[in-house]
Amino acid sequence: MRDIAKTVDIPEYLDTELVAGEQLAREPAFWLAHLLVTMGDLSADADEYDVHPAAFEAMLQRLSDAEQPWPVFRVPFGGGHMAFAAYANFEDENTVEFAVRHPAWGRLGHLGQCGPESAGPGLSWAELTAIAASVPENASDTEGLVDPAQRLLLLLPMLGDAATPEEAWGVVARALSRCGIPKDVAPRFARELLGTDADDWLVEPSWTVAEGNPVPVCSSRYSPRQVPIALGITLNQAQALADALRGDGRH
Template sequence: MLIEGYDDGPLTAGEPLLDRPGFWSNHLLVLCGYGDRAERPDPEWFGDDGADADALSEVLFDPGHWPVFRVPAGTGPGAVVVYRNLAGDYGTDYLLTGPDGSGTRRIARWDADFTGAGLTWRELTGIADGHLSTTEPTEEAESPEPAEGVRDTASRLLLLLPLLTDPEVPEEASARVATALTEVGAPAYTASATADHLLAHLERRSRHDPAWASPLSGGRE
């Protein structure tokens, strides 16, 4: 697998890991935080147990393999999530791409904390749904076939959820995140609370400034 800017990384397709027990707790549990809540985040919120999470973390953070998760789109931008397992420099990179997977550009990264421009809720869900476009389509224009990658809308949304930097998330966001969580295997009885934890943390750390240029229109990390 080749991605511009990652010539030295042992990149490998990560999409098969999405169905492995322990993936979603590894990817999202850190976003639940504590904040002013007494309840400690737990892998069970995502339908995992501690052993699942520990076992998959050894795969996700293996320096010999950097899992890559591609979120293609038929029109408008797609995205790529790269687990950057460089010894001494572990982190997760979030990239935007063109509809055909070209023009890769990093917009954010997660190391000990989040840095980058991030996306609004509308931009995030637009990419997850695969229909966000920065230009108006014409009748003659044909939508390119999506590149290889994640097709499931729920997985697409949750993969990119750490990019959310919107201080005004709409009321329906919690229900949509909760639905996505149940679709990837989280228990129905924890999904709503988990969605609230995730969004509360993201809103607290939000740094999105309406005056900034969106990454979708050329703004940079």
């Protein structure tokens, strides 16, 4: 059975059928599946997160089904930009791809991916929280996620930043609770997602603005953002993106 869902047009995904996946985000099983899949840890017991195992397994099957259109989860933010996560499912491989785009660019800005050939990080903590909070005015859930908690959790797998504050786990825990993870479980899960050892932050990458482009770059050699996002866009477009990543973009 195929999904009855809206087709999504992302020109850079040639010859690939995409469908809006946001309706799946209404279920706690989606958030558990999304976060465990992108963490690379599917050994966890869904019961431990108060998610019914049957619902969890059904969600995993849908998110990895190579016979159905790829589900895409969109996060529109300032200045007409959109971040998204696409579940790219082939017969022999499943990857979650994260990217940013703007209709005027004619190209994608890759953030990273989770799968057999993982790449990242793709966002600093300041960028992640700015995007999550930058819900466009008059935004509709037919065009993407509009709940800041959902937006934060969708893009959380791309986080990697030595400057992530210690209280970040509380922000993530509150987002988890809002998305259906029980309040007595959410703090533990948040710490699992972010890491609990203070030394973890010491090995995380740093983010800096290089000369000639206002978009921050990442120090990690595994990150697509070793170079500015969507390298080759105009300087004005790069400035608009940099503003949007700070939460300064016009909604």
